[in-house]
Amino acid sequence: MRVGNDELKQQDAPSIHRTLHLADKTRATVRLHTLQTRHSRSARSLCSIMIREENDDERRNETQTQLPKASPEDWLEERKRIWTKEQELIASQVKVYNDPTTNTQQQQQRHDRNSNSPATVVVEDTSWCKVLRTSFLDNDKTKTKESSKLDWTKNHQQQHCQQHDNRYYFGGVDVGWPNPPNNTKDPVAVAVYVVIDARTMEVVYRDHDWIPMSDLPPYISTFLAFREIDPLEKLVRKQLVEKPEITPAAILVDGNGIFHPRHSGIACFLGVRTGIPTIGIGKTLLFIENKNNSDCPNNDTHSNSSSERGGDDEYRWSRRKLDERIDGVLADMHRRLLDGDEHQCGLAGRLEAHRGLLLSKGPIQGETIDNDQTKGASPREQLLKDLAPFCNGITTFLEAPNNKDGTKEGDDRFRFLGAALFGHGGGNNKGKKPSGSKPKSSSAGGSKRPIIVSVGHKVSLAEAVSITASMSLFRIPEPVREADLWGRELLRKRNML
Numbered sequence: 114m115r116v117g118n119d120e121l122k123q124q125d126a127p128s129i130h131r132t133l134h135l136a137d138k139t140r141a142t143v144r145l146h147t148l149q150t151r152h153s154r155s156a157r158s159l160c161s162i163m164i165r166e167e168n169d170d171e172r173r174n175e176t177q178t179q180l181p182k183a184s185p186e187d188w189l190e191e192r193k194r195i196w197t198k199e200q201e202l203i204a205s206q207v208k209v210y211n212d213p214t215t216n217t218q219q220q221q222q223r224h225d226r227n228s229n230s231p232a233t234v235v236v237e238d239t240s241w242c243k244v245l246r247t248s249f250l251d252n253d254k255t256k257t258k259e260s261s262k263l264d265w266t267k268n269h270q271q272q273h274c275q276q277h278d279n280r281y282y283f284g285g286v287d288v289g290w291p292n293p294p295n296n297t298k299d300p301v302a303v304a305v306y307v308v309i310d311a312r313t314m315e316v317v318y319r320d321h322d323w324i325p326m327s328d329l330p331p332y333i334s335t336f337l338a339f340r341e342i343d344p345l346e347k348l349v350r351k352q353l354v355e356k357p358e359i360t361p362a363a364i365l366v367d368g369n370g371i372f373h374p375r376h377s378g379i380a381c382f383l384g385v386r387t388g389i390p391t392i393g394i395g396k397t398l399l400f401i402e403n404k405n406n407s408d409c410p411n412n413d414t415h416s417n418s419s420s421e422r423g424g425d426d427e428y429r430w431s432r433r434k435l436d437e438r439i440d441g442v443l444a445d446m447h448r449r450l451l452d453g454d455e456h457q458c459g460l461a462g463r464l465e466a467h468r469g470l471l472l473s474k475g476p477i478q479g480e481t482i483d484n485d486q487t488k489g490a491s492p493r494e495q496l497l498k499d500l501a502p503f504c505n506g507i508t509t510f511l512e513a514p515n516n517k518d519g520t521k522e523g524d525d526r527f528r529f530l531g532a533a534l535f536g537h538g539g540g541n542n543k544g545k546k547p548s549g550s551k552p553k554s555s556s557a558g559g560s561k562r563p564i565i566v567s568v569g570h571k572v573s574l575a576e577a578v579s580i581t582a583s584m585s586l587f588r589i590p591e592p593v594r595e596a597d598l599w600g601r602e603l604l605r606k607r608n609m610l
Contacts, residue, residue: 192330193333193336196336196339197375200336200338200375200377201377203381203382203385204371204377204381207371207376207381207384207385207526207568207569208570208571209371209527209572209573209574210568210571210573210576211573212576236467236469237460237464237469239460240474241445241449241473241474241475242446242472242474243471243472244464244467244469244470244471245469245470245472245579246467246469246579279359279360279361279362281310281311281312281362282308282309282310282311282317282360282362283311283361283362283364283365283580283584283592284306284307284308284309284349284363284364284365284389284592285306285307285309285364285367285590285591285592285593285594285595286304286306286345286349286364286365286367286383286593286596287305287593287596287600288302288303288305288324288344288345288600289302289303289305289597289601289603289604290302290604291326291604291610292604292609292610299325299327300325300326300609301323301325301607302323302324302326302329303321303322303323303324303600303603303604304324304341304344304345304347304600305319305320305321305348305597305599305603306321306348306349306352307599308361308592309584309592309595311583311584314586317359318352318356318359319596319599320348320351321348321600322348324344334400335373335374335375335399337368337378337379338368338377338378338379338381338382341379342382342386345366345379345383346383349364349383349387350387360389361389362390363389363391363392363580364380364383364384364387364389364390364391364392364592365391365392365394365584365590365593366378366392366393366394366593367394367593367597368380368393368394368395369393369395369399369531369565369567370391370393370531370567370577371393371527371530371568371569372393372399372531372565372567373399373530373567374400376524376527376530378393378567379393380394381393381569383569383570384569384570384571385570389571390569390570390572391570392566392567392568392572392577392580392581393531393568393569394564394565394566394589394590395531395564395565395567396564396565396589397565398430398431398565429514430511430530435533435563438509438533439493439509439533439563440492440493442509443493443496443507444496445473446471446473446507447496447499447500450500450503451499464503464504465502468502468503468504468505470504470506470507470508470578470579470582470583471504472509472578473507473509473510491561494558495558497535497536497539497558497559497561498558499558500536500558501536501539501558501559505559506534506535506536506537506538506559506582506585507534507535508534508535508566508582509532509533510529511529511530511531511533511565512528512529513527513529513530529574530567531565531566531567531568531574532565532566532567532574532577532578533563533564533565533566534563534564534566534578535559535560535561535562535563535564536558536559536561537559537560537582537585537588538559538585538587538588539558539560560587560588562588564581564589566578566581
């Protein structure tokens with residue numbers, strides 16, 4: 114609508130307002146310099162506002178025409194690109210300590226780190242395995258929770274000055290999700306942080322935080338950290354401020370550390386951001402493939418046929434490959450300790466005295482288990498029962514996959530991505546009443562299902578598996594298990610589980 118000079122001269126200020134209002138969102142061309150009425154200042158101001166708004170609308174429409182709205186797929190790819198850069202930055206800051214081979218090296222390494230974390234003690238070193246234990250545990254592995262608590266209470270006065278030595282404290286974090294996730298109008302998740310005293314296996318600190326699920330990014334495989342890290346970091350920093358005396362020697366995280374395609378799982382994020390040593394606990398095997406082998410056609414880790422996976426089994430860890438490694442280690446140890454010369458030379462007796470964690474020194478593939486020795490049980494379960502008197506768990510390191518040209522990745526920190534821990538948690542649960550439902554793996558031979566332990570930050574891999582086995586009364590180590598159980602209880606109270 115065109116507003117002329119003659120019209121403006123004949124109208125008062127209210128009518129000018131009505132005229133401009135009726136021109137709603139239309140282009141008005143006004144020669145402001147010719148206005149001579151007493152309302153010219155008001156008219157110029159109102160007309161300038163109208164013209165400026167129209168110009169802004171035109172520019173906005175032109176921008177939307179030139180740059181169409183991004184699709185969800187484009188947004189997702191952009192987030193992945195940004196997150197990948199942040200993961201690479203975290204991986205560059207992760208500290209993976211070397212495993213000491215002697216007590217002198219351990220003491221020097223602990224002094225260099227300026228840390229109270231319990232260094233791993235190699236109590237036996239043979240040509241085919243090492244026996245590991247940690248300094249905060251008694252040699253009597255059958256001591257019950259009640260007797261340990263009694264001894265600690267009896268000596269409380271003498272130990273008061275050392276009571277808050279954080280070598281005895283280990284944390285656990287987990288995030289609990291409602292099931293089903295949309296069973297309420299405003300679904301929320303709960304982040305949980307607990308600290309456990311290794312001397313008594315009692316929870317000495319716990320805290321939680323509710324998180325609206327609408328505030329969280331969607332779950333994307335290998336990007337779990339960006340969904341859970343902020344609330345977990347908040348809980349840990351809160352404890353560092355309010356109760357620094359019980360800061361744990363290490364935090365066990367429900368998630369992976371460097372056992373990750375970009376060596377930056379959620380345990381790495383929590384460790385780097387808080388400065389506390391962290392250990393990744395993977396309940397299931399995460400797909401791992403060398404980044405230089407991106408042309409492998411199939412990502413299915415459940416297939417049993419090498420041809421179905423595109424023949425790439427040698428370049429990654431799969432369930433079948435892990436099972437072969439575990440069965441090979443068990444068969445080799447069983448043959449050496451029960452059927453071979455090791456039993457005659459006294460090694461078996463020394464292992465029974467140590468009852469530590471058996472670390473296999475080399476990859477053993479293709480070993481078969483004699484079904485005549487299984488006595489009706491599954492082969493793995495029976496072998497674990499036979500080996501239970503000699504150890505509190507068995508572990509084998511999982512090396513990084515080779516490149517297709519046969520070379521390893523250049524960074525020596527990631528030569529081993531993690532370790533499979535199995536046969537742990539059995540026989541240690543006397544006197545420990547489970548919180549909640551009875552765990553599935555409480556047999557005398559320990560857990561036949563492995564967990565994947567990996568370095569998060571500021572620990573060695575041997576320390577990580579040794580601490581994990583020592584803190585395991587069942588398949589899942591107590592810090593992570595207690596955090597998970599408490600999170601479930603909190604969700605249950607809100608009728609979200």
